[in-house]
Amino acid sequence: MAVLVCAGLLAAGGASGANSRTRAVAQTFTVNIDAANKSANESFLSYFPSTVRVHAGDTVIFNELGDGEPHTVTLGTLTDKVVAAFDKLTPKQQQQAPPASFVRLDATVPSLLPRGPGDAIQSVANPCFIDQGTPSTKGPCVKVAQPDFTGQQAYYNSGWLVSKDKFTVHLSSATAPGTYRYMCALHREGMTGKIVVAPSGTDVPSPSTQFAVGQHTLAASEAKLAPAVRAERQGKPPIASLKVPGQNVVLAGSGSPAVNEASIDEFGPKLIKLPVGGSVTWYLLGGHTITFNANKTENDIRSTAPDGSVHLNAKAISRANSPGEPPGTSSNGQSTGPITFKVVTATRWNGRGFHNSGLFLNSGPPRIEGYKITFTRAGTYKYICTVHDNMKGTVVVG
Numbered sequence: 001m002a003v004l005v006c007a008g009l010l011a012a013g014g015a016s017g018a019n020s021r022t023r024a025v026a027q028t029f030t031v032n033i034d035a036a037n038k039s040a041n042e043s044f045l046s047y048f049p050s051t052v053r054v055h056a057g058d059t060v061i062f063n064e065l066g067d068g069e070p071h072t073v074t075l076g077t078l079t080d081k082v083v084a085a086f087d088k089l090t091p092k093q094q095q096q097a098p099p100a101s102f103v104r105l106d107a108t109v110p111s112l113l114p115r116g117p118g119d120a121i122q123s124v125a126n127p128c129f130i131d132q133g134t135p136s137t138k139g140p141c142v143k144v145a146q147p148d149f150t151g152q153q154a155y156y157n158s159g160w161l162v163s164k165d166k167f168t169v170h171l172s173s174a175t176a177p178g179t180y181r182y183m184c185a186l187h188r189e190g191m192t193g194k195i196v197v198a199p200s201g202t203d204v205p206s207p208s209t210q211f212a213v214g215q216h217t218l219a220a221s222e223a224k225l226a227p228a229v230r231a232e233r234q235g236k237p238p239i240a241s242l243k244v245p246g247q248n249v250v251l252a253g254s255g256s257p258a259v260n261e262a263s264i265d266e267f268g269p270k271l272i273k274l275p276v277g278g279s280v281t282w283y284l285l286g287g288h289t290i291t292f293n294a295n296k297t298e299n300d301i302r303s304t305a306p307d308g309s310v311h312l313n314a315k316a317i318s319r320a321n322s323p324g325e326p327p328g329t330s331s332n333g334q335s336t337g338p339i340t341f342k343v344v345t346a347t348r349w350n351g352r353g354f355h356n357s358g359l360f361l362n363s364g365p366p367r368i369e370g371y372k373i374t375f376t377r378a379g380t381y382k383y384i385c386t387v388h389d390n391m392k393g394t395v396v397v398g
C-alpha cells in the first residue's frame, strides 16, 4: 500500500532555504484542457498551453472545457518516467508495437477506463495523491486532502474531469527547478504537457502571455478542422475521394487527416427524413453512441455516486433494445490499408422506449463501422451521443 503524503510535513521539510528559491509574489497560471469551439462541437486532445513556465510557490489552474470527452491531469514521478520512456521509442514503436518493457512501465499509470467492460478505474476517476508506490487498479485510492505539488510525489491525479471542472495545482515553495510532466490517463502519451519550474532569479513569461500561446495553437487546430466540419454537415467524410456507400447515411463524428489531436463530435447531417420502413445508417468515426429516448440517468457516461465517487455509467455505454456492436470486429492496431465502410449491426425499431447502440469501440480507419436502423413507425426521433455533450440529431420518419 502506498504511503500518503502529508502536506504539512513536506512544507516543513522544504522550508530551509525556501525563501531564496521563491519569488516575492506568487503568480497564477491558467492551462485549458480541451476547448469549446463556438462554431463546431469538437474535442481537442491537448492542453492549452501544453508547456507552462512557473516558479516554485506558483499556482497552475487547469480548466476543463471539453464537450464530454473524458480527461484527467495526472502528474507525478510515474508520469515523468512513462513519458520520458515513450519519447525514446521509435515512431513505429510509439504507434503500433511498443516493447513489453514499455507496456509494463506504462501500466504504472493506469488508464481511466478499462479495456472491455467494467467501471472506471477508481484511483484514476477520482482525485488521488500518492507519495510513493503505484495507484491501485483494483480499489479506490485512500482519500487525503490535496497536498501541494512537490515534484516528488509518485502520483498526483485530478480525477475524471468534465466541462467546467477545475483542477488547481499549488506548487510547493520547495519544488526544485526542473520539468514535471503530466498526461491524460485516458488519452495517454497522445495528450501530455509540462510544468517547467524555473530557478528563482530567472524570469518566466507572464501568465497572460503564456495563455495566449495556447490559444494561438488552438486557433490553428480549429482552422485546420473547419473544412472537415463543413463536409460532415453535408454527410461527407473529410477525404473528398472517399465515398460513403448507401442512402440515408449519417456520419457519427469526423476528423481531419491534418489534425491528429482533435475530433469533430457532431452527427452530419443533423436532420434526416425518410418514409416508414426506411433505414438510416450511421458510420462511426471515433467513440460514440447512437442513443434515443435517454433519461437523465442514461444520457452521460460519467456518473457520481451518493458518496461523491465518480464512476462509468454502464447504462450510457451499454447496448439497450439493440444488438450493439458485434464482438470480434476490431480493426484496432491495424492502421494501414484502404478505408472501408461496413454495416456491422442492422436492427429494426418502432421508436418506443430507450434505444442505445452502446459505445462502438472498434470503429476507426481503416474500417469504419456502420450501425443501421430500419424505422417501422412514423414519428420524429431525437437522438444523442452519450459520450459527447451537444452531439445530437433528429430522424423524421413518415
Ligand SMILES: [Cu+2]
Binding pocket: 253, 265, 287, 288, 289, 385, 386, 387, 388, 391
Ligand atoms: Cu460522441
